Amino acid sequence: MRCGNCQAVCPVFSQTCREADVARGKIVLLQNLAYELIKDPKAVEERLTRCLLCGACEHNCSTGVKTLEIFVEGRIALTQYLKLSPIKKFIFQSLLTHPKLFKNAIRTGSLFQGLILRRQKNKQNTATAPLLKPFLGARHIPTLPKKQLSEKYGVLVGDKSKKYNVIFYPGCMSDKVYTQIGDAVLSLLFHYDVGVIMPDDFSCCGLPALASGDKNGFDALVKNNIGVFERIGLDHGVDYVVSACPSCTETLHKWWLQLSGNYSLKERDVLQKISAKAIDMHDFLYNVLKIDTSKTTPKENAAVITYHESCHLKKSLGISKEVRELLKLNENYVLKEMAEADKCCGCGGSFTLTQPELSLKIGTRKWKNIVDSGAEEVVTACPACMMQIADMLGRNQTDIKVRHSLEILAETLTAGK
Ligand code: SF4
Numbered sequence: 019m020r021c022g023n024c025q026a027v028c029p030v031f032s033q034t035c036r037e038a039d040v041a042r043g044k045i046v047l048l049q050n051l052a053y054e055l056i057k058d059p060k061a062v063e064e065r066l067t068r069c070l071l072c073g074a075c076e077h078n079c080s081t082g083v084k085t086l087e088i089f090v091e092g093r094i095a096l097t098q099y100l101k102l103s104p105i106k107k108f109i110f111q112s113l114l115t116h117p118k119l120f121k122n123a124i125r126t127g128s129l130f131q132g133l134i135l136r137r138q139k140n141k142q143n144t145a146t147a148p149l150l151k152p153f154l155g156a157r158h159i160p161t162l163p164k165k166q167l168s169e170k171y172g173v174l175v176g177d178k179s180k181k182y183n184v185i186f187y188p189g190c191m192s193d194k195v196y197t198q199i200g201d202a203v204l205s206l207l208f209h210y211d212v213g214v215i216m217p218d219d220f221s222c223c224g225l226p227a228l229a230s231g232d233k234n235g236f237d238a239l240v241k242n243n244i245g246v247f248e249r250i251g252l253d254h255g256v257d258y259v260v261s262a263c264p265s266c267t268e269t270l271h272k273w274w275l276q277l278s279g280n281y282s283l284k285e286r287d288v289l290q291k292i293s294a295k296a297i298d299m300h301d302f303l304y305n306v307l308k309i310d311t312s313k314t315t316p317k318e319n320a321a322v323i324t325y326h327e328s329c330h331l332k333k334s335l336g337i338s339k340e341v342r343e344l345l346k347l348n349e350n351y352v353l354k355e356m357a358e359a360d361k362c363c364g365c366g367g368s369f370t371l372t373q374p375e376l377s378l379k380i381g382t383r384k385w386k387n388i389v390d391s392g393a394e395e396v397v398t399a400c401p402a403c404m405m406q407i408a409d410m411l412g413r414n415q416t417d418i419k420v421r422h423s424l425e426i427l428a429e430t431l432t433a434g435k
Pocket residue numbers: 019020021022023024025041042075078079080081082083085
C-alpha cells in the first residue's frame with residue numbers, strides 16, 4: 019500500500035516531485051478526508067485537482083489499488099463540501115443537460131467565432147483568441163465546424179438485416195468539434211457493412227462534471243442518456259455501443275454503472291447493458307470485425323507518423339497494439355515510435371484549465387518527444403489528446419499535423435482500397 023511505485027509513472031509527480039501530487043500522497047490525504055476538510059478544505063482541493071485522472075498509477079499499481087475510484091469519490095465529497103462554482107453549475111447542470119440548447123450554443127459559436135478567433139495558418143488548423151487572453155492565455159484552440167455531426171447525418175436507425183448493428187455514441191468532441199472523426203467512424207462502419215444507429219439527442223457522457231466532483235450534474239446527464247438508450251432499446255438488434263473517444267467509452271463502460279448506486283433498478287438494468295456493450299471503435303474493428311492487417315507493408319515513400327497513446331484507451335480500456343496494427347492498413351504511412359508514447363499529454367479535461375502551468379510543462383515534454391521522433395504527422399485515438407497536442411504544436415510553430423487514427427484508416431477507403 020505504501021510502496022511508492024506510482025511515483026515512477028505519475029506525469030504530475032515527474033514535474034513537481036511533491037509527495038502530495040502522487041497517488042500514495044493523495045490516498046493518505048483522503049484517508050483523513052473528514053478531518054482535512056474541516057481543517058483546510060482549500061488545501062485538499064489544491065492537492066486533489068493536481069491530478070490528471072490519467073490512470074497511470076492504477077495501471078502500474080502492483081497491489082491493485084483503485085486509485086481513480088478513490089480520487090473521483092474524493093472529488094465528489096470535496097465538491098459537496100465546498101459547493102460548485104456558479105459557472106460550472108451552469109455548464110454542467112443547465113447547458114449540457116439540455117442537448118438542444120447546447121447544440122444551438124455551439125451553432126451560434128460557429129457563426130460568430132470569426133469575431134474573437136484568429137485563425138493560424140498551420141498544419142493543426144488551430145486558432146488563438148487574443149480577446150480571451152485572461153482565460154485562455156496563448157492557448158491554441160480548434161475552430162468549430164459549420165455543421166455538427168448530427169446535423170450532417172440526421173438520425174440513423176440501423177439495419178436489422180446486417181450481421182452487426184451498433185449504436186454510435188460520438189460524444190461532444192466528435193459531434194461538435196472534430197466532426198471529421200465522426201465522418202471517419204461512419205464511413206468505416208458503412209464500409210464494413212455494419213448497421214449504424216445514431217440518435218441526435220445524446221447528452222455529454224458526464225465525465226467533465228464528474229472530474230469536477232459534480233455528482234448532481236453527472237447524474238442528470240446519465241439519466242438523459244438512459245432515456246435515449248431506452249427509446250432505442252438495447253435488448254434486440256444492438257450488438258455494441260461504439261465510440262471514437264476513449265474517455266466517453268470508459269465513462270459508459272465503467273463510471274455510469276459504478277456511480278449508479280442510488281438509481282432505480284430499471285435504470286441500473288439499462289446501465290448494465292450499456293456497460294457490457296460499450297466498446298472503443300479500434301477494439302470493435304480489430305477484435306470483433308477481425309479486420310486482416312497482416313498483408314500490408316508501407317510503400318517506399320510512405321510518410322512517417324508517430325502514435326501518442328491516450329491514457330484512457332491504454333490504461334483504462336487496455337487497447338494498445340490494436341491501434342498500431344490497424345494503422346498498418348494504410349500503406350501510405352509508416353509508424354515510428356516516439357519515446358514515452360503512453361505518457362499523458364497533460365490534457366486531463368479541465369486539468370488544462372485548472373492547472374495551466376503544469377499542463378503546459380507535461381504537454382511540452384510530449385511535444386519534444388513528438389518532434390524528436392522525426393514524424394511528419396502525429397496520430398492519436400482520442401479527441402481530447404488531439405486538442406492538447408495541437409495546442410502544443412501550434413504554440414511552438416511546429417510543422418506537424420495531428421489526426422485521429424481512424425482518419426488514417428478511413429483514408430484507405432476513399433483511396434479505393
Ligand atoms: S497506490 Fe499502489 S503503487 Fe502507489 S504506493 Fe500505493 S500500492 Fe504502491
